[in-house]
Amino acid sequence: MSRLVQTPPIRRLALALMLLAGLGLTGCSATGVSYDSFYEGIFGDEPPPTPSQAVAMMFNRNDADQRRSGISWLAASGFGGEEEYLASYRLFVSDPDPGVRAAAATALGRHGTVEDAMLLTILLKDEDDLVGWQAADALRKLHNPKTVPALLERLDPDIEDDTDTRTAAALALGQYPDRVVFSRLVTALEQGSYNVVAASHRSLTLITGHDAGLEPQAWADWLDQSTAPFGNQKPYTYDSYKVDRSWWDEYVTFWNNGDGSSDGPQVPRGLGAAGATEGG
Secondary structure, three states: OOOOOOHHHHHHHHHHHHHHHHHOOOOOOOOOEHHHHHOEEEOOOOOOHHHHHHHHOOOOOHHOOOOOOOOHHHHEEEEEEEHHHHHHHHHHHHOHHHHHHHHHHHHHHOOOOOOHHHHHHHHHOOOHHHHHHHHHHHHOOOOOOOHHHHHHHHHHHOOOOOHHHHHHHHHHHHHHHHHHHHHHHHOOOOOOOHHHHHOOOOOOHHHOOEEEEOOOOOOOOHHOOOOOOOOOOOOOOOEOOOOOHHHHHHHHOOHHOOOOOOOOOEEEEOOOOOOEEOOO
């Protein structure tokens, strides 16, 4: 991974974001939600950083924890999807610190575009398990068929040994009704932990609209008898609740909206109402 270097364009972006935050976003989000009230109940009486302070944290070249926290604060806010902030998240996918790369992956999953899914496929192969897991989880939220080969690689236990990453990859593949995806998900039913098996089973039922259970042979028999295996595909949604994972949850609890509750089912960006790729 290349090291973060404060080149003049990056400094200009940081200054522009601080100016934008200071002038227009200090008190209210783009959706009209008060910035302070957004974090009320999350940190109690602890005041959150202002948007301009969060931007300064994000561009702190000497402190990775500050960069990670700045990205996470901004991405969790109602205005964190503004194009100027998206441009910043994209910069940090190559940060030297894995915690920062993981935060950037999560931010892109929350606010990114279909094209950003390709940046996440790069992070899927990251040497750090947390980064790979966050990238796979983020790809549940962005629909782009070009990510399928990378997700299939992460599902393969001979390539990926992190169970959380394999589970997230299996869940993300539930967006793609395809015979290769079907075959690899069936194989995964006997190649992983309970979580991988459960995720693969869920995705199989989504892409087929059928439940043949947990036995690979039952799925193979069903496929042999089916004339339109993906004709009853179910709508794909993801739950925005972030499961706990060691120190990540301890330091970034505001991703859970402060009370551990779910935002409810969401449709990935780029996925049409009928399961088709938008614009495709």
